[in-house]
Amino acid sequence: FGAALVLHTPRSDVTAQLQRNTDGKLQGTVGGRLAFADALSLGMFTAAVRPAPMGHVQLDAQVTGTLAAPCISGTGEAKEAALQLSDSTAFPRPEFQGVQTQFSVDLVQTRWSVTAQRAYGGSAKAGGLVGYGGAFVGLRTTVDLEGINVAKAPTELDVTAQLDGLLGGHLTAHLQFNRQGPPGAVLTAQGEVRLDDPEFPVVSH
Numbered sequence: 001f002g003a004a005l006v007l008h009t010p011r012s013d014v015t016a017q018l019q020r021n022t023d024g025k026l027q028g029t030v031g032g033r034l035a036f037a038d039a040l041s042l043g044m045f046t047a048a049v050r051p052a053p054m055g056h057v058q059l060d061a062q063v064t065g066t067l068a069a070p071c072i073s074g075t076g077e078a079k080e081a082a083l084q085l086s087d088s089t090a091f092p093r094p095e096f097q098g099v100q101t102q103f104s105v106d107l108v109q110t111r112w113s114v115t116a117q118r119a120y121g122g123s124a125k126a127g128g129l130v131g132y133g134g135a136f137v138g139l140r141t142t143v144d145l146e147g148i149n150v151a152k153a154p155t156e157l158d159v160t161a162q163l164d165g166l167l168g169g170h171l172t173a174h175l176q177f178n179r180q181g182p183p184g185a186v187l188t189a190q191g192e193v194r195l196d197d198p199e200f201p202v203v204s205h
Helices: 036-041
Strands: 001-006 013-020 027-033 057-067 070-084 095-106 109-119 122-133 137-151 168-181 187-199
Touching: 013 057, 027 036, 036 057, 057 095, 057 137, 109 137, 122 168, 137 187
Parallel strands: none
Antiparallel strands: 001 013, 013 027, 027 057, 057 070, 070 095, 095 109, 109 122, 122 137, 137 168, 168 187
């Protein structure tokens, strides 16, 4: 058994090759350019926090497992990407450059890690586990920020709305988010935040 699937749009060009071996195991690949806007249209990201519909990711993934329990894992790279934090337009939409990710998705969980080499003068990385079946249902995520220039970070959906002139300094943070249970259950957060070389121009004037 073998099959080939192609997703071709003005923004995306992704090819999937899949075959089932005589022992029932799956063997396949998924690769190509996938626009975040197309991924959102296909329902690949449904959580409130998700990629914004700008830019694209270059995928290189493998398909393993069986038809009853498939798994897709691999890597992705994007020159730039933005994060949509909420359906509300009141939330900022931070942008990142030099984004690299690793992921593994099966029927009961998703594991992922992502690194942004450039983020408002610093860098950012995050990773975690989302469980939606089996032994764990919930969310475990860590976020690390290093040297973020807070004066340049957006504070509203309009990325020109920044803290420049109000607050200065470089933000370093380690945050942990946990949720036991399905979406809608209580989400807890803890961590450490440090602002180096703080400046308050509005006070000094």
